[in-house]
Amino acid sequence: MNLSHANYRRAVAMLAVAAALSAVTGCHKKDKAVDPSSLGPMPAPPAAAPTATLSADPVAIDLGQSVVLNWRTQNATVVTIDGIGEVPSNGTQTVSPSSSTNFHLTAKGDGGTTEANVRVTVRVPVAPTNNGDSGDMGSEAAFHQNVQDVFFDYDSYDLRPDAQTSSQTAASYLNAHKAIKIVIGGYCDERGSAEYNLALGENRANSAKTALVNAGVPASRIRVISYGKEKQFCTEQNESCWQQNRRAQFSMDR
Amino acid sequence: MNFRSERPLTHLIRFTFAAAIMLSLPVGLHAQDWFKTETSSGVSNIRLAVADFKGVSATDPQTLPLKHTFDTTLYNDLSNAGIFDLISKSMLPQASPGAPAEINLAQWGGAPASAAMVAFGAFGSSGGRITVNGFLFDAKNTQFPQVLAKQYNEQASDDMARQVAHRFADEIIFRLGGGVPGIAETKIYYVKIGGGNKEIWAMDYDGANQHAITHLGTVSISPRISPDNSRIAFSSLGRDGFQIRMYSLLLNRPVSFPSAGGTNLSPAWSPNGRDIAFSSSRSGDPEIWIADSNGGSVHRVTSFRGPDVSPVFNPKTGSQIAWISGRTGLPQLYIMDTDGSGVSRMTDGGYATSPSWSPNGQFIAFAWDRKYGPGAPGGQDIYVMEVATKRWIQLTHDIGRCDFPSWSPDGRHIVFANTPGGRSSSTRIVSMLADGTGRKTLTEAGADMPNWSWK
Numbered sequence: 001m002n003l004s005h006a007n008y009r010r011a012v013a014m015l016a017v018a019a020a021l022s023a024v025t026g027c028h029k030k031d032k033a034v035d036p037s038s039l040g041p042m043p044a045p046p047a048a049a050p051t052a053t054l055s056a057d058p059v060a061i062d063l064g065q066s067v068v069l070n071w072r073t074q075n076a077t078v079v080t081i082d083g084i085g086e087v088p089s090n091g092t093q094t095v096s097p098s099s100s101t102n103f104h105l106t107a108k109g110d111g112g113t114t115e116a117n118v119r120v121t122v123r124v125p126v127a128p129t130n131n132g133d134s135g136d137m138g139s140e141a142a143f144h145q146n147v148q149d150v151f152f153d154y155d156s157y158d159l160r161p162d163a164q165t166s167s168q169t170a171a172s173y174l175n176a177h178k179a180i181k182i183v184i185g186g187y188c189d190e191r192g193s194a195e196y197n198l199a200l201g202e203n204r205a206n207s208a209k210t211a212l213v214n215a216g217v218p219a220s221r222i223r224v225i226s227y228g229k230e231k232q233f234c235t236e237q238n239e240s241c242w243q244q245n246r247r248a249q250f251s252m253d254r
Numbered sequence: 255m256n257f258r259s260e261r262p263l264t265h266l267i268r269f270t271f272a273a274a275i276m277l278s279l280p281v282g283l284h285a286q287d288w289f290k291t292e293t294s295s296g297v298s299n300i301r302l303a304v305a306d307f308k309g310v311s312a313t314d315p316q317t318l319p320l321k322h323t324f325d326t327t328l329y330n331d332l333s334n335a336g337i338f339d340l341i342s343k344s345m346l347p348q349a350s351p352g353a354p355a356e357i358n359l360a361q362w363g364g365a366p367a368s369a370a371m372v373a374f375g376a377f378g379s380s381g382g383r384i385t386v387n388g389f390l391f392d393a394k395n396t397q398f399p400q401v402l403a404k405q406y407n408e409q410a411s412d413d414m415a416r417q418v419a420h421r422f423a424d425e426i427i428f429r430l431g432g433g434v435p436g437i438a439e440t441k442i443y444y445v446k447i448g449g450g451n452k453e454i455w456a457m458d459y460d461g462a463n464q465h466a467i468t469h470l471g472t473v474s475i476s477p478r479i480s481p482d483n484s485r486i487a488f489s490s491l492g493r494d495g496f497q498i499r500m501y502s503l504l505l506n507r508p509v510s511f512p513s514a515g516g517t518n519l520s521p522a523w524s525p526n527g528r529d530i531a532f533s534s535s536r537s538g539d540p541e542i543w544i545a546d547s548n549g550g551s552v553h554r555v556t557s558f559r560g561p562d563v564s565p566v567f568n569p570k571t572g573s574q575i576a577w578i579s580g581r582t583g584l585p586q587l588y589i590m591d592t593d594g595s596g597v598s599r600m601t602d603g604g605y606a607t608s609p610s611w612s613p614n615g616q617f618i619a620f621a622w623d624r625k626y627g628p629g630a631p632g633g634q635d636i637y638v639m640e641v642a643t644k645r646w647i648q649l650t651h652d653i654g655r656c657d658f659p660s661w662s663p664d665g666r667h668i669v670f671a672n673t674p675g676g677r678s679s680s681t682r683i684v685s686m687l688a689d690g691t692g693r694k695t696l697t698e699a700g701a702d703m704p705n706w707s708w709k
Binding site for chain 2: 155190192193194195196198201202206223224225226227229
């Protein structure tokens with residue numbers, strides 16, 4: 001939106017300049033009152049310089065995730081992006097860089113060359129150190145690898161056997177990284193009633209918290225928030241989507 | 255004033271006990287998904303004619319549109335009241351009597367109108383004021399026909415034309431409805447869904463005048479208006495989850511209410527306005543707690559593993575609470591005394607939520623999915639249960655998911671949230687008579703959790 005708006009303003013500005021120029025020349029010519037048709041073909045106006053913008057969404061990803069590049073150019077005949085090659089004058093492309101990358105776009109036109117850059121940061125997970133460094137926050141990726149969201153059966157807040165196992169993994173990671181505080185979000189699928197689901201989400205988050213506390217993580221490091229069905233991960237109306245929404249989500253509390 | 259007392263009394267009885275009569279039908283009726291109740295009470299409604307008011311000072315160009323608003327609102331209010339057979343305007347005499355001297359009662363009492371009562375009067379506007387003279391005449395009493403005469407003088411605006419019509423309608427309903435005040439001047443508070451946020455909104459009882467109350471930019475739910483219409487309690491998502499919040503309608507701003515740990519939601523006012531019951535997980539498990547209306551002297555009422563939410567006081571006595579508990583699995587409707595004793599389970603299965611206790615204390619309306627589960631037939635509908643007998647009737651059928659019923663202060667209407675399309679974005683607010691008839695959609699899609707004011 002901002003891009004096209006900026007371009008539009010630029011176009012308006014150029015039109016204004018052109019109008020002003022013609023007005024000035026008009027003044028000069030007025031004295032002589034020359035018939036314009038006797039002047040012959042006008043010299044071609046100088047070609048406008050190309051414009052180019054390049055953006056990435058998101059600008060930071062974990063290794064293996066992808067990012068969408070989005071570019072817009074004007075007045076360009078050849079547009080290239082390093083590492084991708086020649087591309088249309090406007091477009092989007094999904095890329096999965098394996099390390100942090102500067103994407104560089106070159107737009108060549110009759111009016112010159114314009115460049116645009118965007119940097120995509122790739123977070124590469126660092127293997128957790130097991131030396132018991134209590135000040136280590138660990139990386140976001142390592143956190144999510146070890147502390148995984150747990151999912152619940154329909155209208156239930158009891159931990160399933162698989163969640164019991166993942167809670168053990170999570171607890172040992174959290175015990176090895178004592179600087180990490182976490183917040184557990186409780187979620188429900190869209191069926192059922194909003195108020196009851198908020199209480200159910202609270203019970204789900206509390207079940208996940210209790211499992212961690214029982215495995216030795218101090219309760220003071222854990223915050224619990226129920227979102228009920230007010231926030232949804234998935235909005236389809238089918239069981240696989242509902243299952244996605246019946247969860248306790250772990251995130252680092254900053 | 256000549257006032258026939260038998261008729262209003264029968265109507266009082268009808269409305270207080272019509273539901274009781276319906277509920278005392280054999281339990282076998284539960285198997286039927288449909289039954290009509292509007293003719294089962296054996297009492298006919300008062301046949302009422304509402305004349306278009308006589309426009310006076312018609313030189314003022316404002317008069318005609320304002321009079322149209324007034325006439326339409328008055329007709330709709332009396333039609334919505336549920337205690338009248340409103341005579342179609344096409345059957346009425348071609349006359350707009352503006353004063354008692356101008357009405358020919360025989361014309362109104364005779365066929366085809368055959369009115370028992372006639373509401374009429376004069377509507378004028380001049381100098382930025384509207385003046386309304388309203389009368390209610392008993393068409394069958396030729397000697398002393400006047401039942402009611404009211405005069406109103408207000409600022410000339412579309413909103414005031416509607417308000418004056420509401421007031422006059424409520425006077426008529428009060429006189430002919432067995433002394434139960436009408437609801438035309440009441441408000442409905444609700445949740446407006448938009449842009450990922452939910453704000454608290456308010457509207458008139460008929461869906462007019464919809465406007466925002468809060469602008470908090472977060473998810474605010476479960477608005478509950480205080481009995482004196484001065485404050486709205488609700489629950490709002492902040493950094494630490496849902497907390498009880500309070501908004502003053504006198505100051506037009508949020509006022510402080512202490513927050514606590516855990517999820518705090520579904521506030522409910524005691525009928526004297528001094529206490530608030532709500533669900534809180536400050537001690538771990540979501541339980542019912544009671545605080546005073548400033549959040550002080552807070553204490554826990556329930557203590558049982560599983561979600562406990564959506565408390566509501568018995569508005570007649572203030573000494574009982576109905577609420578929803580998941581202590582045995584799926585959520586069920588329970589009642590208890592306010593000290594936590596005398597717990598009684600009301601529903602025998604399914605998925606029951608969102609109780610609303612009727613103003614006379616006899617009934618609880620709630621949302622119920624009786625055969626809950628994947629692939630089960632039926633859906634979530636509005637039900638009314640008689641507290642003393644636990645007998646129930648189903649009020650909505652096959653219109654999509656229904657939730658959050660709320661009684662009108664006269665006990666004759668129920669407003670609720672209806673989701674016709676299955677998606678929560680299609681949720682809208684609908685009102686109906688307490689027997690399930692007279693359904694009216696009050697809002698567009700994007701409105702939820704209605705709460706009817708106490709007066």
